[in-house]
Amino acid sequence: MTDLFDSSTSEAKVQNAPRPLADRLRPKTLSEVIGQQQVLGPEAPLGTMLASNSLGSLIFWGPPGVGKTTIARLLADETDLTFVQISAIFTGMPDLRKVFEAAKIRRQNGQGTLLFVDEIHRFNKAQQDGFLPHMEDGTILLVGATTENPSFELNAAVLSRSQVMVLTRLTLADLDLLLARAEGEIDRDLPLTQDARDALLEMADGDGRTLLNLVEQVSAWKVKEPLDAKGLGQRLMKRAAVYDKSGDSHYNLISALHKSVRGSDPDAALYWLARMLKGGEDPRYLARRITRMAIEDIGLADPDAQTHCLNAWQVYERLGSPEGELALAQAVTYLALAPKSNAAYAGYKMAMVAAQKTGSEPPPKHILNAPTALMEDQGYGAGYAYDHDAEDGFSGQNYFPETMERPEFYLPVERGFERELKKRQDYFAKLRSKRASG
Template sequence: MVDLFDNGTPEAEQGNAPRPLADRLRPQTLAEVIGQRQVIGPDAPLTVMLEAGSLGSIIFWGPPGTGKTTIARLLAHETNLHFVQISAIFSGVADLKKVFETARQRRRTGQGTLLFVDEIHRFNKAQQDGFLPHMEDGTILLVGATTENPSFELNAALLSRAQVLVLERLSFEDLERLAQRGEEALGRPLPLEPAAREALLGMADGDGRAFLNLFEQVAAWKVKAPLTPEELAKRLMRRAAKYDKNGDEHYNLISALHKSVRGSDPDAALYWFARMLEGGEDPRFLARRITRMAIEDIGMADPQAQTICLDAWQVYERLGSPEGELALSQALIYLALAPKSNAGYAAYKQARAAARKTGSAMPPKHILNAPTRLMEEQGYGKGYDYDHNAEDGFSGQNYFPDGMKRPDFYQPVERGFERDLRKRLEYFEKLRIKRAEGRED
């Protein structure tokens, strides 16, 4: 589907319908764009490319309403390229061929084409490969937009030919500037008390287009006095927070939750936990991940942590939502404030690596059972020292394969219960050395 702007006439100007505020406030130059200074500010990538006259293909990665389409259109204007927009949702191979052929003909007349592809990650790998020859021969300058992680959704060949620029959600300050620009266009302020105005900014969740839609609704109300936050909430349904349970946001937020616990910050942990619940995350998924945190980041520094997580999980299964979620939140608080150690987790990973490296090495014969005479004749079980009969209940024998250097996988930290475990390890190591010296004598 080719954008209606491709013919130079905005859609709103083709009929009698009033133009939406978002369209009326669309920036005319890059300097008028609100936010995204990391991309279009002084010494930012796009600014440098434009000043050097070397604009290349780009992938804009960011959430909705952050200016991807607007910036792409302004780039075409700044570089005198013909702007063509298609959506990967509504376009197929036939549409792409038509766009490429038209761009090729246009190039013969001396004008290049900036092809803006919205939701470019929706194209399959073969369709993405179809852009490559036209990018390389200069038929098009590709500007793609995606809300998904390009590393996972776009071909490596396409990524190698385009620079990925990350666009961020608009800040409160950015949205306030947008509100002021809207008030100037309307010639009147929004009928909101300061606290209600701040609430309106929060409802947009960093989405500029959504904010202007909300702004336009509020501006149309006929009220006698500025509205309070409570009155605003009654009149305007709060937008649901953006959260894709199967996409980047899912992984970003669980990462933030996990690292908040690891960083011993219960308040941050509760915040990300609440964000995921508000987004509709399955509490059972959270219960499983919380239990994993106890194993991975607390471990033997506080063995009780794992039990508390399992108990909270069971409480949730019995009570359901919302009561059971309180049990999970309390488990999170416990984990965040518990002593931390990944010694057990690290030891396990080292042991797995050693197991892969040593392959099928047999255990030493002295610790093997000998249920048959043949095995006994082969030396199975010969020389085994029964630890309960040894002094201190410790024989100090070798339990690794013959010829394998004894590793030290488990290195407990000086925190929590692992302090006691470190003392035990040191105690047994001294006994092991003592027994080895005795055997040598």
């Protein structure tokens, strides 16, 4: 009877299985790597390190499918180091200790180790500390790969001993070159029209591995005529956009939305709003941030902006998705086209600084109430001028602490409704000066 767990049988099946296209097309030298010239070019960081034989520990930061593992493997080849690969998802401290011990033995025999750690951000801070002595004494040359921002996810000590290399998503031109290589490897063109080829590149969304997986699917189809973009779309699903609702995508895209609104570009603002909604962002979070934009960047140049945002928020709460999202889009459009002023926001920040500086300085006594005889004896309320009884409804009295020189916090701009507020401010300033000199 055949043993169901016979290892020789399973190994034979693995050996007979065709190698995936992504593995067959893996570059054999750094010069074959598609894209990433910002780190690999002759004048780029990695290029100069290799030319000067000064390669040090590295952190590769970038999205999936852009060549992090491939480049690390080729670096080991270029520098005659033993390539060891682990994943932080499946590796614990006992496994790490074995890796370090093996690297020490190699070093004693005159052979260095390039340790490639995939998803390095998955290691906690204590685990990351475990790499430090082995990096410092040269036991390993660490190359970590992460899709998360190293500034937030990696130990400062690890970062200080490494150089961060930012790898970017592949461009359409990069993907087109990769597609041509893939067709050369399978020895035939894909059965696609030009518009379908373009659509296939867009489906990959900058991920080379995804493109090669798609090529394998399409190359297996038996079709009589080349498929157009519509026919391709019926057979393949577009790759979901990369969006981490608690990570870099979240913060980068809300920053892009905010700055597009501030820059009075409604088209860009709508685009980034759509990107976030498509990525699954909570519309309530967007409603809150949009209202914040109205307060921070439009302010009193258009007091209605806040109202529009709050109304849109309420509409979303009542209608839900997807109808309520249109209200958010309308609010974003309104904010982008509204006059801009951060005068109230800037004034508030200056007032907070002044409040911190002046500490517990009391208000001047003339604006304090005197509900008791003792307080009246102390001068509370003495000399207070009731503004409604004053000429022009304005007394011009001082309302700051008596030891504090009068500051200017609110500096309205000559835009939108703040033009009117500036006129009023100037009017009261002149009256105040007149009362003081009189």
